[in-house]
Amino acid sequence: MCTYSTDEQISELMRRKRIGVYVGIDPTAASLHLGHLLPLMPLYWMYMHGYRSITLIGGATAKVGDPTDRLQTRPDIRRADSTMYTTKIHYQLKRMWQNVDRQATRYGYRKEWAWNRELVNNSSWYNTTSFAEVVSRLFKKMRVGPMLARETVKRKMTEGDGVSLAEFVYPMMQAWDFWKMFSGPKGVRMQIGGSDQYGNITAGIDAVKLLRDTEPDVERKLPPDLLHTPVGFTVPLLTDSAGNKFGKSAGNAMWLDPFMTNSFDLYGYFMRRPDSEVEKLLKLFTFLPLERINKIMEEHNLDPSKRRAHHAVAFEVLALVHSFQEAQATQTRHKQMFSKDKPLLVTPLSTGELSSYPHRVTPASSSLALSFRPDIQLPESLILGKSISKILQAAGLAESANDAHRLVAHQGAYVGGAPGRTARTNEVMREGEITFQPVKSWFPADTKNFLIDGKILLLRRGKHFVRIVEMVSNEEWEASGRTYAGEPYKGRLRMLREQLIAANGGKNPSPPFSTEEVARVGELIARMEREGDNALEEADTSKPPEIKFPPERSRAAQLLDQYTRAQKLNPHITLSVKQKTAAIDKVLRDARQVLENKKMMRDKALAEASATINEKEIAPSPHEN
Numbered sequence: 001m002c003t004y005s006t007d008e009q010i011s012e013l014m015r016r017k018r019i020g021v022y023v024g025i026d027p028t029a030a031s032l033h034l035g036h037l038l039p040l041m042p043l044y045w046m047y048m049h050g051y052r053s054i055t056l057i058g059g060a061t062a063k064v065g066d067p068t069d070r071l072q073t074r075p076d077i078r079r080a081d082s083t084m085y086t087t088k089i090h091y092q093l094k095r096m097w098q099n100v101d102r103q104a105t106r107y108g109y110r111k112e113w114a115w116n117r118e119l120v121n122n123s124s125w126y127n128t129t130s131f132a133e134v135v136s137r138l139f140k141k142m143r144v145g146p147m148l149a150r151e152t153v154k155r156k157m158t159e160g161d162g163v164s165l166a167e168f169v170y171p172m173m174q175a176w177d178f179w180k181m182f183s184g185p186k187g188v189r190m191q192i193g194g195s196d197q198y199g200n201i202t203a204g205i206d207a208v209k210l211l212r213d214t215e216p217d218v219e220r221k222l223p224p225d226l227l228h229t230p231v232g233f234t235v236p237l238l239t240d241s242a243g244n245k246f247g248k249s250a251g252n253a254m255w256l257d258p259f260m261t262n263s264f265d266l267y268g269y270f271m272r273r274p275d276s277e278v279e280k281l282l283k284l285f286t287f288l289p290l291e292r293i294n295k296i297m298e299e300h301n302l303d304p305s306k307r308r309a310h311h312a313v314a315f316e317v318l319a320l321v322h323s324f325q326e327a328q329a330t331q332t333r334h335k336q337m338f339s340k341d342k343p344l345l346v347t348p349l350s351t352g353e354l355s356s357y358p359h360r361v362t363p364a365s366s367s368l369a370l371s372f373r374p375d376i377q378l379p380e381s382l383i384l385g386k387s388i389s390k391i392l393q394a395a396g397l398a399e400s401a402n403d404a405h406r407l408v409a410h411q412g413a414y415v416g417g418a419p420g421r422t423a424r425t426n427e428v429m430r431e432g433e434i435t436f437q438p439v440k441s442w443f444p445a446d447t448k449n450f451l452i453d454g455k456i457l458l459l460r461r462g463k464h465f466v467r468i469v470e471m472v473s474n475e476e477w478e479a480s481g482r483t484y485a486g487e488p489y490k491g492r493l494r495m496l497r498e499q500l501i502a503a504n505g506g507k508n509p510s511p512p513f514s515t516e517e518v519a520r521v522g523e524l525i526a527r528m529e530r531e532g533d534n535a536l537e538e539a540d541t542s543k544p545p546e547i548k549f550p551p552e553r554s555r556a557a558q559l560l561d562q563y564t565r566a567q568k569l570n571p572h573i574t575l576s577v578k579q580k581t582a583a584i585d586k587v588l589r590d591a592r593q594v595l596e597n598k599k600m601m602r603d604k605a606l607a608e609a610s611a612t613i614n615e616k617e618i619a620p621s622p623h624e625n
């Protein structure tokens with residue numbers, strides 16, 4: 001770790017004052033990634049030791065884009081995307097903060113009054129600070145020479161596509177954030193970042209000192225002593241095997257969004273790390289005390305093939321990023337998959353997977369928040385033509401239209417827009433900032449007043465369940481073959497039934513699907529949603545599951561029963577008809593295989609039985625003669 005103040009100064013500052021500390025992240029992609037955890041871990045540690053800890057979303061800075069270590073200017077982000085990224089990252093950070101509390105309890109830390117955390121967005125001050133203020137307070141005093149001498153600026157100017165004025169002042173925007181939180185009640189004294197942020201953080205420290213020392217308002221002037229000294233530190237960068245920084249720009253990120261990198265793959269990433277790295281990873285990525293890490297390493301070294309240390313780090317990261325239950329479920333699946341006794345064909349649904357289905361909308365459940373897909377698409381005919389209750393239901397935020405009505409009546413649903421306004425008078429929220437107002441019943445035609453960039457609608461149930469709805473044209477929706485909850489003439493039951501029949505050559509399967517088969521369809525569809533068509537291939541390798549036939553009842557009643565179960569397992573299907581049919585087809589093939597095996601076995605058993613009978617008939621009985 002590298003500090004921009006001596007270690008002694010920093011220790012003394014932290015000993016004498018509960019300083020505020022922050023990590024900033026620009027929402028320039030739809031998710032955080034593993035690399036972000038590295039600066040966040042020391043922030044979390046400081047939180048657990050009573051320092052005011054702040055995660056800052058760079059809603060304003062993202063509009064410029066940090067040029068550090070880049071040769072090409074970042075492409076502009078469309079407003080709709082930037083709203084989506086900001087919202088998603090906001091809720092990811094929020095969920096991780098909740099998990100930090102849970103992990104801290106697991107490790108015996110007791111939450112105290114001093115534990116203080118905050119999630120802020122720099123748009124909140126950039127949208128109100130005047131340009132003249134920044135120019136006169138900061139730009140006027142900053143010297144261009146040292147800024148021009150920065151390696152990253154020189155390289156981009158000579159080897160890259162040049163440096164725009166906005167990019168040139170980017171470090172000053174970051175510095176202004178530092179100053180805002182340094183001089184205000186947050187009392188921020190420290191900024192943490194990856195080692196690529198060294199230049200920005202040191203530039204920030206210089207700027208904060210300058211702003212502190214040139215404060216014109218005597219009432220606000222802070223003394224230049226240790227307690228009012230900005231400091232910073234950087235953490236090493238997480239790199240891939242070729243030494244490239246892990247991140248969005250390099251295109252090698254392991255995303256923390258389970259829909260972008262599923263839990264199984266995230267776990268697998270840690271399982272594949274070389275033995276030489278794993279101890280370091282345990283120290284960087286977990287809250288395990290050092291003695292525990294030493295113990296784990298001792299046990300690991302006794303039999304490295306068991307990869308004990310790898311499992312430990314993978315488990316801890318998943319518990320922090322997703323949830324403890326998800327970590328447990330993924331670990332079980334991983335062990336089953338790679339255990340020496342052959343893998344199960346159907347890995348059990350994890351807690352997260354099971355709770356991902358909107359019929360379980362219970363805002364208190366954390367694992368639901370994990371698998372609750374925040375970004376979805378819905379057609380224009382719904383968004384612009386139907387009531388907000390219908391939209392809430394279709395977005396999976398309400399179980400039924402009635403539930404949605406109740407929700408709206410009790411002001412439990414929110415829509416992204418300017419606070420204090422109504423559907424009639426709403427103004428789109430300020431760029432880079434995410435604000436909500438309670439949903440009130442309004443005419444369907446008014447929903448358009450909440451559309452950001454003409455196509456994004458933000459909806460929220462309670463505090464945590466957010467949906468970023470992208471409105472697509474009706475043609476696109478039809479072509480995708482998707483359905484939404486409550487869509488007229490497209491009940492999932494009806495569609496699934498039609499597809500099952502279609503997959504069976506136009507006839508009702510005979511015998512009808514068993515409960516296990518229907519469950520498998522549901523599971524395969526859920527996995528395909530997350531993993532793509534690979535889910536089918538993976539499941540292909542071992543023997544099909546044992547199928548129990550349902551008791552004799554009317555075939556129609558049984559079918560209906562099974563479709564209902566399938567729907568419950570996965571009512572929010574966003575796969576195309578083709579993909580769903582493929583899943584069903586696969587289950588049918590397996591079922592046929594089982595039937596054939598059973599038939600073969602039955603034939604064999606019959607043949608053996610008849611041979612025995614024949615033998616009996618032929619062999620003379622001991623009593624004969």
Ligand SMILES: Nc1ncnc2c1ncn2[C@@H]1O[C@H](COP(=O)(O)OP(=O)(O)OP(=O)(O)O)[C@@H](O)[C@H]1O
Nearest residue numbers: 024025026035036038193194237238246247248249
């Ligand atoms: N691979 C990584 N290892 C360590 N820290 C990282 C890594 N990637 C990002 N960070 C840190 O996370 C913080 C926020 O980074 P941010 O998302 O704003 O940019 P970024 O991920 O570096 O983006 P890009 O890849 O587009 O440059 C910074 O402190 C940055 O140094």
Ligand SMILES: N[C@@H](Cc1ccc(O)cc1)C(=O)O
Nearest residue numbers: 024025026058061066174177
């Ligand atoms: N510049 C940082 C993000 C950041 C933005 C604003 C800040 O105040 C701090 C950090 C990065 O791109 O990695």
